[in-house]
Amino acid sequence: MRFPVVLHTDDGVRYGVTVPDLPGCFSAGDTFDEALDSVAEAIDLHLEGLVEEGSEVPVAGAIAEHRANPEYAAGVWAVVEVDVTRFDGKAEKINITLPRRLLARIDEYARAHGSTRSGFLADAARAAMR
Structure with missing residues (x-):
């Protein structure tokens, strides 16, 4: 699943990252690329915690939905791909009949x-x- 993230920097080098669709999920990195790598890990861990608590994996919204939020006005937007299939549970084989x-x-x-x-x-x- 693709999660929009917003990166903020005070010095143009180190970045803090927020995941608008996952309240409380944030990360940081010493470079832009490191920040994106670390937020992918943070998203994975955040989703793991949600699922362990019995919650569903939230559907990620579009960047356009979040841009109106003044908290993210000075941020740089990116999208992080996270494999959420491990949170779907164990596979179960079924037989179905279709036309x-x-x-x-x-x-x-x-x-x-x-x-x-x-x-x-x-x-x-x-x-x-x-």
Whole structure:
């Protein structure tokens, strides 16, 4: 999942990072790149804590939604990719029956998007959980 983050600096070198979609999740780094690396780890740890408490992984909003917040006015925006699949729980195999034409359309769509039927269905299931 892609999380928008906002970076702030007082000296143009070291950066503090805030994750607007995860209240209380923040990080810092001695360079811009280090700040992005450290916030990815902070997001992962924050999500782990949420899931352990029984909460769901929040859906990340768009940068445009957060830009209006005056707290982030002087910040630089970036997006950090975090793999949230480990928070979906253990995989469980199920058998389903679908109409042949629907399966053909799923296969066609998946192929056109560089995926497979199972990959497409797994992505669709994860999206439905959010």
